[in-house]
Amino acid sequence: MSTTSGTAAQHRGRGDGIRRAFARNPVLGPTAALVIAIAFFSVSTSTFFNIDNFSLIVQQSVVIGTLALGQTLVILTAGIDLANAAIAVFGTLLLTRLTIGGLPSGLAILAGLVACTIAATISGLLVTRVKLPPFIVTLGMLAVMTAVTNLYSTGTTFAVPDGALTWLGTSLYLFGRVQFTLGMILAAILFAVMWFVLGKTAWGRHVYAVGNEPEAARLTGIHIDRTLVSVYLVAGLIYGFAAWMALGRTPTADPNAYQTGNLDSITAVVIGGTSLFGGRGGVVGTVVGALIVAILRSGLTQMGIDSNYQNLATGVLVIAAVAFDQATRRRA
Numbered sequence: 001m002s003t004t005s006g007t008a009a010q011h012r013g014r015g016d017g018i019r020r021a022f023a024r025n026p027v028l029g030p031t032a033a034l035v036i037a038i039a040f041f042s043v044s045t046s047t048f049f050n051i052d053n054f055s056l057i058v059q060q061s062v063v064i065g066t067l068a069l070g071q072t073l074v075i076l077t078a079g080i081d082l083a084n085a086a087i088a089v090f091g092t093l094l095l096t097r098l099t100i101g102g103l104p105s106g107l108a109i110l111a112g113l114v115a116c117t118i119a120a121t122i123s124g125l126l127v128t129r130v131k132l133p134p135f136i137v138t139l140g141m142l143a144v145m146t147a148v149t150n151l152y153s154t155g156t157t158f159a160v161p162d163g164a165l166t167w168l169g170t171s172l173y174l175f176g177r178v179q180f181t182l183g184m185i186l187a188a189i190l191f192a193v194m195w196f197v198l199g200k201t202a203w204g205r206h207v208y209a210v211g212n213e214p215e216a217a218r219l220t221g222i223h224i225d226r227t228l229v230s231v232y233l234v235a236g237l238i239y240g241f242a243a244w245m246a247l248g249r250t251p252t253a254d255p256n257a258y259q260t261g262n263l264d265s266i267t268a269v270v271i272g273g274t275s276l277f278g279g280r281g282g283v284v285g286t287v288v289g290a291l292i293v294a295i296l297r298s299g300l301t302q303m304g305i306d307s308n309y310q311n312l313a314t315g316v317l318v319i320a321a322v323a324f325d326q327a328t329r330r331r332a
Helices: 002-024 028-044 051-076 084-100 105-129 134-153 164-169 182-200 202-212 214-219 224-249 261-271 283-302 307-331
Strands: 171-174 178-181
Touching (some): 028 307, 051 084, 051 182, 084 134, 084 164, 084 261, 105 164, 182 283, 202 214, 202 224, 214 224, 261 307, 283 307
Antiparallel strands (some): 171 178
């Protein structure tokens, strides 16, 4: 009897240890899901497990992954940005039309980065100064940016001039075999910089503190409003880089592009283990989440699964990720 109860206690202790490990490291769950997805599709299809396919998957996830990077910063503060893709699409039109109009492409890129930064910063100012919920502010900004983009483009798609605007789409080869683009390199640099900033600087600690417990952060001397505005500002700059990457991926500036980019970026962040309630997660999880979404779509497509079922699977995965996050927070 004592042996049986002792064995049960050992199993409970082992289970508690596993749960604590997942609670301390939110990226463990998404990483396990990524490995399982790769293994499943590798067995289910004959075309999934090869270098060219993996390279294509990463290339396809670059723009959404970069949007998700900016989204991660906002969600870490317990906010959300529904306008990030609309801001980036406006950036693609601005870059293209300024260059077509005769402005040097370098200055056009700078103008696009500044415009995207300003648009997102306005959302941050409305959240902090007017005290409006981030959901409402960014929902309104989504409508504003969509209208501004359509008015500015007159509903027309523009061909992107070759040169600096499409430079990030330049392909290179590692060992003469593995294809990657300059856009992938820039995305990797952005993720590495934000990983360092969030984990190794005072600003990063302030971001987590504001998202975890704003009142406690205020009592420790953190300027909450200033931190929030800076988060939206940095996120807007990242959206500007996503706009530049988008022109390298598809050399046309289309006002109707990335219509679900905001939801796709939120999906990547949530699946990557960043809590919608703030203060928990990080950019490593976002990388994993973006890859999970891209691998899921690629694998299901190669299996011949209808796109509606792909959306269904993604939606179920998001709900499961949020439910897991809530359960983990309750245990914590």
